[in-house]
Amino acid sequence: MEDELLTAMADLDEDKTLCLVEKQLQAGLTPLEIVDTCRRGVEIVGKRYSEGQYFLSDLIMSEEIFKGVMRIVEPHIPVNVPQNGFSIVMGTIEGDIHDLGKNIVIYLLRSRGFHVHDLGVDVPPEKFVQAVNETGASILGISVLLSFCVGSVKKVVDLLQEAGLRDKVKVVVGGYPVNQLVKEYTGVDYYANDVTQALEIYEKILKEKCSC
Structure with a gap:
């Protein structure tokens, strides 16, 4: 399922990405694991952009999809006690x-x-x-x-x-x-x-x- 999410993010398939994020949360994956997979998908988008396969609009689209991912997973991210007040x-x-x-x-x-x-x-x-x-x-x-x-x-x-x-x-x-x-x-x-x-x-x- 992780590879599916990575591919969906890299292919800018918003509906599939958000659906897979929900499924992964239900399956017990941690928010940070999901975020990391999506981050790697965004990096693929950036690489495709640098190679001329994607356009600026695709980069912007990847940002919007990722924001949608974060809206889903953020409530599930554990917040630790601030470290030493820094x-x-x-x-x-x-x-x-x-x-x-x-x-x-x-x-x-x-x-x-x-x-x-x-x-x-x-x-x-x-x-x-x-x-x-x-x-x-x-x-x-x-x-x-x-x-x-x-x-x-x-x-x-x-x-x-x-x-x-x-x-x-x-x-x-x-x-x-x-x-x-x-x-x-x-x-x-x-x-x-x-x-x-x-x-x-x-x-x-x-x-x-x-x-x-």
Whole structure:
């Protein structure tokens, strides 16, 4: 049934995907197992898009299907006690409205007990800094899919420095266009190209802060 769900998600078959999600929940699969299967299906969609098999509208469709999946499974995701009071601020940078990857990471982080403040999409650099200041967040996650928005990520880091907050927060940027060069240019602490890598980074930062 897992392979069926993976194929349905990758083929953008919304009705079948949502039906299989319901069946898998009834069959006893955990919400996180279902989310991971759908995440891999979305990655296949992204690969097909990069290979010219799918179009931008198909990418958008995959996001809508995944949101439908999350509406079904979210009530079944166990929420753990927040870990040591650490908070995370996350959002998609100004000029970019893509939020699929961000939303997946947020759902999974919350299920693991992290307190996440979601700022949404098209977030101005100033709003990121304001949120870090108001929440006392230890980690700031910035999502970016459009390469021309990378400059705004650098502005966030610069503003954090000006506000005297840079040393108090670890900054993680995630998205398809990010790499070591982007990390060096923007001044962020970490970058991630996929959900699994992002979760590993957040867990690593938490352990480092707990050991201080």
